[in-house]
Amino acid sequence: MVAMSTPTSHAKTITRDDVARMAGVSSAVVSYVVNGGPRAVSPGNEAKVRQAIRALGYRPNAAARALALGSSEMLAMIIPDAMNPFFASLSRAVENAAAERGYTLLLADSQASLRTERRLVKNFASRRVDGLFLWSELSDPDLMDFEQADIPVVLLNHSTDLATSGSPAILKHGAGDPGANSVGVAFRDGARLAVEHLIGHGHERIGLVMGTNPGGDVDSREVGWRQGIQDAGLTAGPIIRVPFTREGGYRAGQELLAASDRPTAVFVSSDQQAVALLCALQEGGLRIPEDLAVFAFDGSPESEYTWPRLSTVAQPINDLAHAALEALLAAPGKEPLTHIFPAELVLRTSCGCH
Incomplete structure (x- = not known):
């Protein structure tokens, strides 16, 4: 039996x-x-x-907590290059701002790929995060997955043609603007101011090192560079288009070294490019700024530690982070707004300032 x-x-x-x-x-x-x-x-x-938790082997049930609260208490952020010091600083600032409000931040790197960006957007929407910060490769990305799930999104790199006159501006969205709240810096205005500063040092032929954009949109920094030159009645210098990477900046430096009609100054679209560009130029024997003045964009921490120290258009990282969080947690149903911060020139040795 x-x-x-x-x-x-x-x-x-x-x-x-x-x-x-x-x-x-x-x-x-x-x-x-x-x-x-x-x-x-x-x-x-x-x-x-904590002693009782260890003795009993207690594990909080995150899913049950999220269901009870109606919130996952998690926010997501997608950036195009986690290795870029600017994005690293911005991510930390957003993470700190989120933590102050009781949220955990999930960070993902699209590696400047539209395909990867779209996959990550779908992934985060399916996981029902409470909101998304997106630095997109497109000026108007497809946010349908988040819209259908009724999850808020804030775009982090939205730009405008507005000259901010030294103070932040909040704009209502018009036709053609993205359907999400957005936060950004006056890219065009900042680039124009940098060019005007170089002209003030006596430069009449100013080149541009411009990062490539997978979305194909014209970058506002290029528009501002061109405007500054045209307003002064000058002829634009050469444009070198390379990726927004150190490798791209180094290659641009090599192209400038080999150029027979090299400009006397150059505006570079990111600090990360400019750091490597300085390396290539000095390896080639050029003196900065005597032979070639350099002005960059971003204001990342490493710009202060180059040699010579890098002049740059600084983005207010902490202000951007807090404004983005406030926009994400704003009451739903309101008309989308764009919060634009003014550009600020940080003047150092590479442009000719001392």
């Missing part, structure tokens, strides 16, 4: 109340310890709660 085995009962799921009973505290105190707030817990009670 074969003995019939009786089904074993499932192990009891450890709850927050179990932890509270063992630690001798309230369930709310356990929640504060597990979630890092919103209220402070005394060191003694925190130690008791």
Whole structure:
């Protein structure tokens, strides 16, 4: 006769109340310890709660918590190059701003690929994050997945032809603008100011090193470079188009070294390109700024540590991060707005300033 085995009962799921009973505290105190707030817990009670968590093997159920709150408490961010110091600084600033409001940030790198960007957008929409920060390769990206899921999106690199006159501007969206809130810097205005500054140093032939854009849109920095030259009645110098990478900047430096009609100054569309460009130029024996003045765009931390130190158009990273978070968490249903910050010139040795 074969003995019939009786089904074993499932192990009891450890709850927050179990932890509270063992630690001798309230369930709310356990929640504060597990979630890092919103209220402070005394060191003694925190130690008791953590000891009980270890003893019982308690694991918070993130899915249940999200269902109860109606929120995943997670935000997502897509950038085109996680290796770029500017994007690294911006990501950290957004992460810090999100943490202040109780959110965790998930970061993804599209590697400047439209195909990868679209895949990541679909992926984050399906995971039901609470919102998305997107630095897109397109001026008007396809956000249908997020719109259908009713999840807010903030575009981080939206630009405008507005000259901001030294103060931030908030614009209502018009025809052709993206259907999401957006935050950005006056790219065209910043590039124009950089060119005007180089002209003030006596330069009459100013070239451009311009990053390539997979979306095919004309970059506002190129428009601003051209406007500054035209306003002064000068002839534009050569344009070198290379990727927004160190390799691209180094290649641009080599092209400038080999050029028979080399300009006396150059505006570079990103700090990352400019750092490598400086390396190539100095390897080739050029003196900066005596033989070629250089002005870049971004204001990344490494611009302060080049030799010579790099003049740049700075983007206000912390202001961008906080404005983007506020735009993402704004009440739904309002008309989309664009928050544009003014450009700021940071003058150092590479342009001829001392």
